[in-house]
Amino acid sequence: xxxxxIVGLGLIGGSMAKDLRNADPSLTFIGVERNPANAxxxxxxxxxxxxxxxxxxxxxxxxxxxxxxxxxxxxxxxxILNIIPTQAIVIDLGSTKGQLCQAVEHHPNRQQxxxxxxxxxxxxxxxxxxxxxxxxxxxxxxxxxxxxxEEAIAKALQIFETxxxxxxxxxxxxxxxxxxxxxxxxxxxxxxxxxxxxDVEKDEKNIFTLAGSGFASTVRLAKSSPDMWAPxxxxxxxxxxxxxxxxxxxxQRFQQYLQNNDQEKMYEMMQQANKIRPVLDxxxxxxxxxxxxxx
Amino acid sequence: xxxxxIVGLGLIGGSMAKDLRNADPSLTFIGVERNPANAxxxxxxxxxxxxxxxxxxxxxxxxxxxxxxxxxxxxxxxxILNIIPTQAIVIDLGSTKGQLCQAVEHHPNRQQxxxxxxxxxxxxxxxxxxxxxxxxxxxxxxxxxxxxxEEAIAKALQIFETxxxxxxxxxxxxxxxxxxxxxxxxxxxxxxxxxxxxDVEKDEKNIFTLAGSGFASTVRLAKSSPDMWAPxxxxxxxxxxxxxxxxxxxxQRFQQYLQNNDQEKMYEMMQQANKIRPVLDxxxxxxxxxxxxxx
Numbered sequence: 368x369x370x371x372x373i374v375g376l377g378l379i380g381g382s383m384a385k386d387l388r389n390a391d392p393s394l395t396f397i398g399v400e401r402n403p404a405n406a407x408x409x410x411x412x413x414x415x416x417x418x419x420x421x422x423x424x425x426x427x428x429x430x431x432x433x434x435x436x437x438x439x440x441x442x443x444x445x446x447i448l449n450i451i452p453t454q455a456i457v458i459d460l461g462s463t464k465g466q467l468c469q470a471v472e473h474h475p476n477r478q479q480x481x482x483x484x485x486x487x488x489x490x491x492x493x494x495x496x497x498x499x500x501x502x503x504x505x506x507x508x509x510x511x512x513x514x515x516x517e518e519a520i521a522k523a524l525q526i527f528e529t530x531x532x533x534x535x536x537x538x539x540x541x542x543x544x545x546x547x548x549x550x551x552x553x554x555x556x557x558x559x560x561x562x563x564x565x566d567v568e569k570d571e572k573n574i575f576t577l578a579g580s581g582f583a584s585t586v587r588l589a590k591s592s593p594d595m596w597a598p599x600x601x602x603x604x605x606x607x608x609x610x611x612x613x614x615x616x617x618x619q620r621f622q623q624y625l626q627n628n629d630q631e632k633m634y635e636m637m638q639q640a641n642k643i644r645p646v647l648d649x650x651x652x653x654x655x656x657x658x659x660x661x662x
Numbered sequence: 663x664x665x666x667x668i669v670g671l672g673l674i675g676g677s678m679a680k681d682l683r684n685a686d687p688s689l690t691f692i693g694v695e696r697n698p699a700n701a702x703x704x705x706x707x708x709x710x711x712x713x714x715x716x717x718x719x720x721x722x723x724x725x726x727x728x729x730x731x732x733x734x735x736x737x738x739x740x741x742i743l744n745i746i747p748t749q750a751i752v753i754d755l756g757s758t759k760g761q762l763c764q765a766v767e768h769h770p771n772r773q774q775x776x777x778x779x780x781x782x783x784x785x786x787x788x789x790x791x792x793x794x795x796x797x798x799x800x801x802x803x804x805x806x807x808x809x810x811x812e813e814a815i816a817k818a819l820q821i822f823e824t825x826x827x828x829x830x831x832x833x834x835x836x837x838x839x840x841x842x843x844x845x846x847x848x849x850x851x852x853x854x855x856x857x858x859x860x861d862v863e864k865d866e867k868n869i870f871t872l873a874g875s876g877f878a879s880t881v882r883l884a885k886s887s888p889d890m891w892a893p894x895x896x897x898x899x900x901x902x903x904x905x906x907x908x909x910x911x912x913x914q915r916f917q918q919y920l921q922n923n924d925q926e927k928m929y930e931m932m933q934q935a936n937k938i939r940p941v942l943d944x945x946x947x948x949x950x951x952x953x954x955x956x957x
Contacts, residue, residue: 486874506872535871548859549873553880559912560851561938562931564843566908575941576830577801578844579781583942584879585848590939593932597925604920611917613861615910617854622906625899630892636857637888643856644885646870647878 368522372428374399374421374443376409378488379460380434381497384414386530389499397424409494425450430526433459438598441470448476456519458483458526462546463602464510464539478516481523484508484542485532486550490590503531504656510539547606554588554596555611561589663817667723669694669716669738671704673783674755675729676792679709681825684794692719704789720745725821728754733893736765743771751814753778753821757841758897759805759834773811776818779803779837780827781845785885798826799951805834842901849883849891850906856884 371387373380376398384396398415400406406418425431425447433440433447440461447457448471458481461467471477487505489496507527512520527534537545564586568575600607617636624632666682668675671693679691693710695701701713720726720742728735728742735756742752743766753776756762766772782800784791802822807815822829832840859881863870895902912931919927 486872488874488876490876505874508872545872548862549870549877552858553855553877555913555916556851556855557880558932558935559916560848560909561935562912563847563905563909565934565937565941567843567905575844575944577781577803577840578941579783579800581783581785581883582844582848584882585852586938587879587942588876589935590942591932591936593929593936596932597929600920600928601923601925604923608917608920610858610862611913611920614855614858615913615917617857618850618906618910618913621850621854622903622910625895625903625906628896628899630896633895634888634892637853637886637891639860640853640856640884641886641888642860643881646860646873647881647885649870 368394368429368526370395370397370428370430372397372399372424372431373415374424374431374433375435375439376400376405376414376418376494376497377434377492378496378498378501379485380432381409381412381414381494382487382499382501383432383434383460383530385497385499386502387526390529397427399424405494412494412497414494414497421447422450425455426452428452428455430522431455431457433457433461436595436598437461437463437467437602441467441602444471444480445474448474448480451476451479455479456481456515456522458523460485462550462599463543464508465543466602468511468514468539472514477514479519481515481519482510482539483523483527483534484510484546485527486546487532490588492592492595500531502527505532507532507534508537508542509534510537510542512536543603544606547603547610551599551603551607552610552614554591555600555607556614557586557588558591558596561586663689663724663821665690665692665723665725667692667694667719667726668710669719669726669728670730670734671695671700671709671713671789671792672729673787673791673793673796674780675727676704676707676709676789677782677794677796678727678729678755678825680792680794681797682821685824692722694719700789707789707792709789709792716742717745720750721747723747723750725817726750726752728752728756731890731893732756732758732762732897736762736897739766739775740769743769743775746771746774750774751776751810751817753818755780757845757894758838759803760838761897763806763809763834767809772809774814776810776814777805777834778818778822778829779805779841780822781841782827785883787887787890795826797822800827802827802829803832803837804829805832805837807831838898839901842898842905846894846898846902847905847909849886850895850902851909852881852883853886853891856881 373384396415398418399421440459456479464482485502485507487502668679691710693713694716735754751774759777780797780802782797
């Protein structure tokens with residue numbers, strides 16, 4: 368691997384470039400970026416060595432990463448597979464997998480594509496948001512492993528290991544269902560909590576002087592980019608709508624208990640929810656272990 | 663002030679004891695604690711010098727803090743006001759104010775009571791959870807200032823300043839409405855998000871290996887103590903139910919857009935929610951300034 372092309376020079380693509388360059392300074396990085404300001408900034412930050420049109424960037428590449436919104440990935444991937452050099456591979460880093468895998472199911476070069484999803488990110492976006500070590504110790508999911516060539520999978524796994532990702536394998540449906548609950552629903556709940564509180568604030572100017580760290584934590588994801596998340600929600604509408612329905616059902620039940628002053632039932636629900644503690648402690652420990660490994 | 667009595671030796675009461683003792687080592691701290699294990703642990707941790715029955719602890723006190731669940735505060739406060747020494751004051755640190763203020767509205771010793779709510783805490787509870795500096799740089803709300811004596815307010819303000827709290831004044835209704843949105847709703851949304859995801863996990867054993875820092879942040883408050891929160895929700899049922907209704911309304915609208923594939927509307931909602939960013943940056947800056955001041 369000599370030339371890495373990164374389509375989309377934001378948080379995800381930029382962080383990948385940083386860590387791969389740190390691991391092997393001899394690599395050349397080419398960026399593809401529609402937004403001229405982001406392209407210029409990515410060059411300034413030396414995330415990439417040059418920014419080229421897609422066709423040239425693909426022609427020169429050994430590995431191509433797609434780090435753009437998931438609808439753009441779905442549109443672009445067939446084109447890229449049409450023109451990809453024989454020895455190259457293309458890896459997408461998007462947060463949904465079902466529709467994408469379906470879109471290229473019968474493409475003659477499907478085996479040069481690896482469908483991946485590193486579970487990593489922050490609420491920030493753009494080249495400035497790129498972070499060294501973003502992927503260290505995080506989980507990564509590859510879908511439809513059997514549809515990629517052995518060589519493509521081996522190459523992708525080596526790259527993911529370089530940046531510290533732990534890869535597991537899943538089918539696209541299973542992936543999309545899991546992330547609907549574990550990631551996409553958190554984003555929706557946070558976006559709409561932010562909206563609800565902002566809505567009241569219109570009339571109550573000083574409400575936010577009262578907000579503490581608990582509110583900040585719960586609503587942090589409401590800062591996330593709609594450009595990235597609207598496409599994810601659209602592509603995962605089926606599973607996300609189901610998850611959202613269950614969440615609304617629980618909220619309505621709780622509201623009922625609240626209105627009926629049924630403390631016992633409210634207490635029970637909270638006690639059940641407390642079982643999330645060991646789960647979260649596990650996530651925190653994994654993050655701390657990754658941070659220790661990194662330093 | 664020589665003797666401080668703290669009723670409830672958990673996160674809130676214990677943290678208050680730690681900081682007041684650091685500021686003035688000559689103070690004597692008496693604890694009142696129903697749970698024998700917590701009482702023993704609080705003595706071991708030197709949060710208090712002794713643990714006494716309520717009557718004796720009140721009789722000896724210059725200042726009494728109530729740091730117990732809000733329903734217990736409401737039950738206990740009239741009794742304490744019946745037996746409080748003439749020069750002493752009692753300050754409650756609970757998260758709801760309407761019902762409590764009403765309960766002692768006509769008590770002959772009402773002027774010795776200060777109704778306060780420091781907006782500080784973590785998702786942990788018990789004596790072990792007590793933290794030095796918990797209150798540093800945080801907001802504190804005193805309700806019905808005019809019903810406390812000038813001396814009581816002056817004494818309370820001095821104490822709050824000692825632990826780094828910035829105090830503002832509000833009426834109980836205004837307070838309860840604001841915290842319903844800015845604090846209680848976040849807790850409900852987090853408890854029920856935890857419950858929703860745990861519910862799916864019953865069938866999907868490995869779902870949590872996929873959870874990232876975003877999920878952890880959004881669901882952190884689901885670890886909070888039901889013993890503390892069930893009473894808060896009960897006492898703030900009116901405003902919280904209203905806030906919850908608006909939240910559910912937004913979630914349902916979003917689900918509708920999702921099902922209709924109305925990306926534009928979803929995008930708009932997220933873009934609106936993004937306006938929470940400067941608000942959160944303000945909260946973070948305040949927390950950082952407080953941490954810097956402390957160190």
